[in-house]
Structures are given as structure tokens and as C-alpha cells.
Amino acid sequence: MEPRPLPCEFYERDTIQVARELLGSRLIRVEEGNTLSGTIIETEAYLGFDDSASHAYRGKTPRNAVLFGPAGYSYIYFVYGLHYLLNVSAAPDGVPHAVLIRAIVPIEGMDVMQAHRGTVRKLTDGPAKVCQALGISRTLNGWDLTLGMELWIEKDLTIPADQILVGPRIGIDYALPQ
DNA sequence: CGCGGGATTGACT
DNA sequence: GTCAATCCCGCGT
Numbered sequence: 001m002e003p004r005p006l007p008c009e010f011y012e013r014d015t016i017q018v019a020r021e022l023l024g025s026r027l028i029r030v031e032e033g034n035t036l037s038g039t040i041i042e043t044e045a046y047l048g049f050d051d052s053a054s055h056a057y058r059g060k061t062p063r064n065a066v067l068f069g070p071a072g073y074s075y076i077y078f079v080y081g082l083h084y085l086l087n088v089s090a091a092p093d094g095v096p097h098a099v100l101i102r103a104i105v106p107i108e109g110m111d112v113m114q115a116h117r118g119t120v121r122k123l124t125d126g127p128a129k130v131c132q133a134l135g136i137s138r139t140l141n142g143w144d145l146t147l148g149m150e151l152w153i154e155k156d157l158t159i160p161a162d163q164i165l166v167g168p169r170i171g172i173d174y175a176l177p178q
Numbered sequence: 179c180g181c182g183g184g185a186t187t188g189a190c191t
Numbered sequence: 192g193t194c195a196a197t198c199c200c201g202c203g204t
Contacts, residue, residue, distance in 0.1 A: 061189075061190075062189090063188090063189065063190090078187070078188075078189095079187090079188095080186070081185065081186030081187035081188075082185065082187075
């Protein structure tokens, strides 16, 4: 199947809108010839200067430079000494917004994900688990997600607004697992 | 089933 | 030196 990555224009829009439309989209990772993919079911928007929880809140640093660049790039962050988290840069160039991929439902390559995770259950139901299952580390930080190589996102399902749960904090969206 | 704590690296104050 | 966009295990209810 030909890759049909979401274009740069998709990511350049309002960050919360991007976070909502990523729900139901398919995250695809090609690693050593294996294709691993899953449907995105949980995202969280980080609104830069308006969000004290965002890494960009206190300004640009070498670590978060990707956030200040153009939309449609990966921002991969290492936390707690042992976990990686996958974000997608959103909003126009210079606006340091991002969408965190919190959870997916595995579709292809479950066997490889199980090997990476060292377990057969709860493969990708948390942001650090997604990275571990898909073999994502900081070598993919700043990756162009519109290339359709190694790591990208495609439109798949369209989730009706009435099936999206919005969490109590502004900028956090939850989707029903089913 | 819910809560609490430990793991462990690195960026920033 | 501090603390972080988390996970997992063990314990108590």
C-alpha cells in the first residue's frame, strides 16, 4: 500500500482541531522492514505560551526547538529517566504548539510490539508504551511526518464529535476506546 | 480495584 | 540540586 501521509497543511491549523482529527487516524511505523501501525485513540494538545505544562512555556531551548519550527514534525521527549513520549508539532511555523499521542489501538505488527514491550497485553495504552511498542526513540526527534517513511500518520477513520470525550483541563482530549 | 512509591536520565534554575 | 507531558509492582480494602 502506498503511503498517504497527512500533509503539512493538516498540522498547520488550530492545535485543538488537529488533536481532535488525529483521533481515528492511523499511526504508522516502519522499522527494519516491519510495518507497525495502530489507530490513535487518545491525544492531548499543548498550547505553548498559553499552557504552563508545555515545554515551550518558558521559551525556546535546544531541546524544544522542534516545537518552534514548522508543523508536521515529530517532537520526541525523554522523561523520568526511562520513557519516551511522541508529539507532533502543530500550528504555523513559529507557534510552539504540539499534540501528544497518548494511546493507540494496535493493527499491524502486534507480534513485534509484544516483543518490544515484553508483554502481550496493554501494549499501547499510554504515551510511553506507544513509543516502546513502536521502537521510537530520540533518533526520530524532528522527523518529517509528511514524507511517508519510517514514521508518519494517515487519515483513516472519522470520529463523530459526539464520540469524543474532552477532559476537564483545556487542551486534553480523550476518545472512547471503542 | 485504588493508592503509593520507586526507577533513573538529563535539562533547566 | 531539583523535578519531570510515566509505568509498574505491591499492598490494603
